[in-house]
Amino acid sequence: MKATLFRQHGGPAVLEYTDFPTPQPKAGEILVRLRAAALNRMDVFVRNGWPGLILELPHINGADGAGEIVGIGTPLPEGEGLGRRAEPVEAVKVGDRVVINANLGCGKCDLCLNKQDNLCHDWHLLGETVRGTYAEYVCVPARQLYKLPHNFDFHAAAAAALVYQTAWHSMVKRGGLKAGETVAIVGAGGGVNSASLQIAKYLGARVIVIGSNRKKLEQAEALGADILIDRSKEEEWSKAIFIATKKRGVDVVVDNVGTTFPLSLRALKKGGRLLTVGNSGAPRFEIDNRYIFAKHLSIIGSTMSTLADFAEVMDLVVAGKLKPIIDKTFSLKDAAAAQERLWRGENFGKITLEIP
Ligand SMILES: NC(=O)c1ccc[n+]([C@@H]2O[C@H](COP(=O)([O-])OP(=O)(O)OC[C@H]3O[C@@H](n4cnc5c(N)ncnc54)[C@H](OP(=O)(O)O)[C@@H]3O)[C@@H](O)[C@H]2O)c1
Ligand SMILES: [Zn+2]
CATH class of the missing domain: 3.90.180.10 (Medium-chain alcohol dehydrogenases, catalytic domain)
Incomplete structure (x- = not known):
């Protein structure tokens, strides 16, 4: 062959x-x-x-x-x-x-x-x-x-x-994402991210997408993204999430980048869940443990x-x-x-x- x-x-x-x-x-x-x-x-x-x-x-x-x-x-x-x-x-x-x-x-x-x-x-x-x-x-x-x-x-x-099975298992079975919740997706156009956006909308969640450029964000919007954040302009995008959620933060972050965990932990509301299946950025990075216990956060890993x-x-x-x-x-x-x-x-x- x-x-x-x-x-x-x-x-x-x-x-x-x-x-x-x-x-x-x-x-x-x-x-x-x-x-x-x-x-x-x-x-x-x-x-x-x-x-x-x-x-x-x-x-x-x-x-x-x-x-x-x-x-x-x-x-x-x-x-x-x-x-x-x-x-x-x-x-x-x-x-x-x-x-x-x-x-x-x-x-x-x-x-x-x-x-x-x-x-x-x-x-x-x-x-x-x-x-x-x-x-x-x-x-x-x-x-x-x-x-x-x-x-x-x-x-x-x-x-x-x-990508659909990965995102489905992570968001639905492991993450328990529900209608009416707000989810932030770190990255717009990746295979898992574009599947996650569709699944979140299918479930009835409100979706914030943090994308690398305007064009990808427009494509995410066409798929139903409710709030768009351009990370080339807003490096500290957790602040933009804070503003967009009236200082509450989001219920769920989908973060398969890894190196962005510090921002994702800040973007979550109390009791929030950080869902991760990957490390497109790098596998090792520092996080501030205080966000996890003080805000009652869960970091939920999943594969396939x-x-x-x-x-x-x-x-x-x-x-x-x-x-x-x-x-x-x-x-x-x-x-x-x-x-x-x-x-x-x-x-x-x-x-x-x-x-x-
Ligand atoms: N555990 C599992 O079962 C499983 C399954 C599938 C994939 N994965 C892993 O999940 C990750 C994503 O896979 P993929 O196939 O979807 O990859 P991909 O198509 O290459 O997508 C990468 C995504 O990461 C985003 N991104 C990269 N660097 C970023 C940064 N510094 N800040 C914010 N966003 C950033 C990109 O954002 P833009 O689109 O905005 O540029 C893009 O959406 C990989 O690490 C992969 O190995 C794991
Ligand atoms: Zn077996």
């Missing part, structure tokens, strides 16, 4: 569009002929590498993908996996159109069996420690697939899968979602209640240019790859 892979960690130049053996489905797995993949910031982190990340090279980036089923592995032996209901090698057929859930629980441990597969003891993320979707074909366990309606666009599905959350949020996506935003589409062989665009922060919404 054709794939864009890397043989060593490094900058975008290590990405190579080349031939690679087509994977074969093991028991319980499905072979998907991918038509679209979508980028995540994690792809660049993995390509660059980090201390302790040990991959079998060459590695293929990519957590998100959608396409058609072309091969089906044998059913898992009795007693393995999540039981018949969630063990659907028999529930799919060649030709089905599917989108992949990259959150790979083992399917066997107590947490997977308890439907908490994103807490799995042997958790993996497709494209991170397992070869991913920048390729014509990928194999995944059958339970990782969501069947798409016949007319649903593969790029929209790939663009939705990782469960199989049930994924199905729940993808149902909303295919029903048109949440609309994936595609920033730009590149060809699979131009994945390096696509990653450069993401890394420079030029995107509003998701960057996808066309897999011919």
Whole structure:
């Protein structure tokens, strides 16, 4: 098959569009002929590498993908996996159109069996420690697939899968965001942020977006953002939030930047929740502990979602209640240019790859 892979960690130049053996489905797995993949910031982190990340090279980036089923592995032996209901090698057929859930629980441990597969003891993320979707074909366990309606666009599905489930689990299941609450989102156009904005509006929350420039803020406004703060003009944006909320602060901050935690903690009202799934800024920074106890704040971390959350949020996506935003589409062989665009922060919404 054709794939864009890397043989060593490094900058975008290590990405190579080349031939690679087509994977074969093991028991319980499905072979998907991918038509679209979508980028995540994690792809660049993995390509660059980090201390302790040990991959079998060459590695293929990519957590998100959608396409058609072309091969089906044998059913898992009795007693393995999540039981018949969630063990659907028999529930799919060649030709089905599917989108992949990259959150790979083992399917066997107590947490997977308890439907908490994103807490799995042997958790993996497709494209991170397992070869991913920048390729014509990928194999995944059958339970990782969501069947798409016949007319649903593969790029929209790939663009939705990782960020909507992440934002849904963080905001709804972990953060308990409710109608009428005010949420501030740190960043306008990122994949997770643009999904978070839509989910917050779907839930009936009031949304403040802190964006890097006017153009991105206008795009956020078109998606329903109620209050816009341009951080190129208001570096201390927690003050602008203070003014916009009549000195109360917000109920919830979505902060996947990390280095902005000091501002986010200041922006929260008493009893507020800081929701985080990432660290686009940096993983280490200082915070002032006094804000946390004096204001009764909660910092709530989350990663990906469960199989049930994924199905729940993808149902909303295919029903048109949440609309994936595609920033730009590149060809699979131009994945390096696509990653450069993401890394420079030029995107509003998701960057996808066309897999011919
Ligand atoms: N744990 C999980 O399950 C999970 C899942 C998905 C992603 N993540 C992580 O979440 C983070 C976001 O991922 P992504 O794919 O959405 O990335 P992305 O598309 O590259 O978006 C990055 C976002 O961060 C904002 N930003 C960057 N620096 C900022 C700063 N100094 N101040 C304010 N905002 C800033 C950008 O704002 P503008 O748009 O305004 O420029 C943009 O909205 C990454 O760290 C990723 O690894 C984690
Ligand atoms: Zn498990």
